[in-house]
Amino acid sequence: MGDMMLIYDLTYEELVTFLLENNQKKFRAEQIWQWLYKQKVRSFQEMGNLPTDLINLLEDSFKIQALELVLKHESQDGTLKCLYSLHDGHLIEAVLIKQHYGNSICVTTQVGCNIGCSFCASGLLKKQRDLTSGEIIAQIIETERILQERISYIVVMGIGEPFDNYENLMRFLYTINHPKGLAIGARHITVSTSGIVPKIKEYAHMGLQVNLAISLHAPNNDIRTKLMKINQKYPVEDVIDAIKYYLKITNRRVTIEYILIDELNDTQEVALELVQVLRGLNVYVNLIPYNEVLEAPYKRSSLVAMEKFYDTLKKQNIQVTLRKEQGHDINAACGQLRSQHL
Ligand code: SAH
Numbered sequence: 001m002g003d004m005m006l007i008y009d010l011t012y013e014e015l016v017t018f019l020l021e022n023n024q025k026k027f028r029a030e031q032i033w034q035w036l037y038k039q040k041v042r043s044f045q046e047m048g049n050l051p052t053d054l055i056n057l058l059e060d061s062f063k064i065q066a067l068e069l070v071l072k073h074e075s076q077d078g079t080l081k082c083l084y085s086l087h088d089g090h091l092i093e094a095v096l097i098k099q100h101y102g103n104s105i106c107v108t109t110q111v112g113c114n115i116g117c118s119f120c121a122s123g124l125l126k127k128q129r130d131l132t133s134g135e136i137i138a139q140i141i142e143t144e145r146i147l148q149e150r151i152s153y154i155v156v157m158g159i160g161e162p163f164d165n166y167e168n169l170m171r172f173l174y175t176i177n178h179p180k181g182l183a184i185g186a187r188h189i190t191v192s193t194s195g196i197v198p199k200i201k202e203y204a205h206m207g208l209q210v211n212l213a214i215s216l217h218a219p220n221n222d223i224r225t226k227l228m229k230i231n232q233k234y235p236v237e238d239v240i241d242a243i244k245y246y247l248k249i250t251n252r253r254v255t256i257e258y259i260l261i262d263e264l265n266d267t268q269e270v271a272l273e274l275v276q277v278l279r280g281l282n283v284y285v286n287l288i289p290y291n292e293v294l295e296a297p298y299k300r301s302s303l304v305a306m307e308k309f310y311d312t313l314k315k316q317n318i319q320v321t322l323r324k325e326q327g328h329d330i331n332a333a334c335g336q337l338r339s340q341h342l
C-alpha cells in the first residue's frame, strides 16, 4: 500500500493515458477528477458513476489518502494550523489564514530543507525527502475538508525550498490551476524561493501567471551570506539579474520578502542600500517582522526600527508593506511554524 502511487500525483493527461492503456474510456478521467477535486471523496468506492471494474482497477493501482491529521490548532485571529503525517510517518504542516479577501493556505514542499538559512528553524533540519505533487495538493484538499470552506489563495512558503523540488512543484501548480482540478486562479498562487537563480529563469517560462516571491533579506553579500549560505552560490547580484530576467519575460511584479532582524539588516544605511539595489525594478517589498526561534541568535527588530525602515523605502518610492500584527500575516504564520513541532 505504502509504495503505491498517489492518484493526486497524476496530471490529467497521465490519467487519460492510464485509462486508455487499461482499455477504459477517456471521458472517465473527467469523472474521476470531478470526484477527486470537486467532491473531494476519500475513497474510490464513493465514485458512484464509475463501473465496478474501473473502481477495482483504481484501487489496485493507486492510493487516495495522502495525509492523516495529527492535530490542529485554531487561533483567535482565524489562523488554523494543521499537522499532518505522511504515509511514511514524516510530519508536515499547513497553515490556513482567513483574510478579508478569502481563505489563504501556506503549504509545505519538503520534509526539512537543505538550504540551511541561519535564521530559519526548518533549515536546521536536513531535508529528509521531497514531497510529491499529490502530497502538496492533499494539504489543500484535507484542510478544505476540515474547514468546510473553499481555499482560494495558495502560498508555497511552508517548510522546504520549492525550487529544490522543481518538477513536483510544477505538477502541483498545473494541477491546482487546471479547470478540472482545483481551478485556483494562477494570480492567486505565489511561490517563494530563497533565490535558486537557474530555476527563477526556468520559472519565467513555465506558462502560468503564477506569482513569484524572492527571499532577499539583505541588499549586500556580507549580510546575506550570514543569513543564507546559499548566497555564496547565488549572490545578490545574480539574484537581481534573475529577477530582471523574470520581469522581462513575464512582465509580472515580483515580491521581495525581507525579514527584519534587530541591528543586522534593519538600519537606515541598509535601507538606503536596498533602495539602490531595487531602484527601477517592478517589485514590491514585503517587510516581515522576524519570528524569533530558539536555535538562532537573532532578535526581532524594534517597532521603531521597522517603521523607520518602512518610511525610508516609502519615501524613496519603493512599493512596500509592513504588517506588525503577529499571526495575521500569512508569512508570519508560516515563519512561526518553524519554531514549533520540529
Ligand atoms: N524556502 C523558501 C520558502 C519557505 S520559507 C524561501 O526561503 O523563500 C518562507 C518565508 O519565511 C521566507 O521568506 C523565509 O525567509 C521566511 N522565514 C523563515 N523563517 C522565518 C522566521 N523565523 N521569521 C520570519 N520569517 C521567516
Ligand code: SF4
Pocket (backbone or CB within 6 Å): 113, 114, 115, 116, 117, 120, 121, 122, 123, 124, 158, 159, 160, 161, 194
Ligand atoms: Fe529553507 Fe526557506 Fe527556511 Fe531558508 S528560509 S532554510 S530556504 S525554508
